[in-house]
Amino acid sequence: MAKILKNLFLFFSIAAAITCFIACEKRSYVVKGPEVSLDTVSFSGVIQPIFDAKCVSCHGGATAPDLRADNSHKALAGGNYATLPAGESALYKAIVNNFHTPFTVQAEKDSIFSWISQGAKDN
Ligand code: HEC
Incomplete structure (x- = not known):
């Protein structure tokens, strides 16, 4: 009798360990998406400086969207580039x-994602 109990205990311990392992494995496979900022992302303070530094060399008028300051927000909103989701x-x-x-x-990338998520405001 004691042996049966011992085997049962062993069986359930192993089953629990396997369940735990599979559950943890599943979690670790979750692909990390962009970090959404809970703070308001300012277009003029955060987004336009990214465009100035990283984009206007190409998107300076000839290639759409025009991401130069004073044009960028209009180009993005008017061109339906910053839509939800x-x-x-x-x-x-x-x-x-x-x-x-x-x-x-x-x-x-996260800042741009957050700014679009927050409604792509001209703030
Ligand atoms: C080396 C030049 C270059 C740089 C730098 C560059 N782009 Fe572009 N981009 C292009 C070209 C060329 C196209 C058009 C071809 C294409 O769609 O890939 C384009 C297309 C786009 C489009 C339109 C895509 C569509 O669906 O029509 C967007 C939006 C865009 N770029 C945003 C950006 C932003 C934001 C940055 C800065 C982070 C940036 N680009 C930096 C060359 C560049």
Whole structure:
């Protein structure tokens, strides 16, 4: 009898360990998305400086969208680049595509994602 109990205990311990392991494995496979900022992201203070430093060399008028200061917000809003959901927007999809992804670091991508999520305001 004691042996049966011991085997049962062993069986359930192993089952619990396997369940735990699978659950943890699943969690570790969750792909990390962009970090959404809870603070308001300022277009003039955060986003335009990224455009100035990383984008206007190419998007200075000839290549749409025109990301020069004073034009950029109009170009993005009018061109339907900064639409919701942010992850589906043409702007976010552009900055993470194979061609564009080297131009910005993750923190800059996150800021742009957050700014679009917050309604792409001209703030
Ligand atoms: C080396 C030049 C270059 C730089 C730097 C560059 N782009 Fe572009 N971008 C292009 C070209 C060329 C296209 C058009 C071809 C294409 O869609 O890839 C384009 C297209 C786009 C589009 C339109 C995509 C669409 O769906 O129509 C967006 C939005 C964009 N870029 C945003 C940016 C932003 C934001 C930055 C800065 C973080 C940036 N680009 C930096 C060259 C550049």
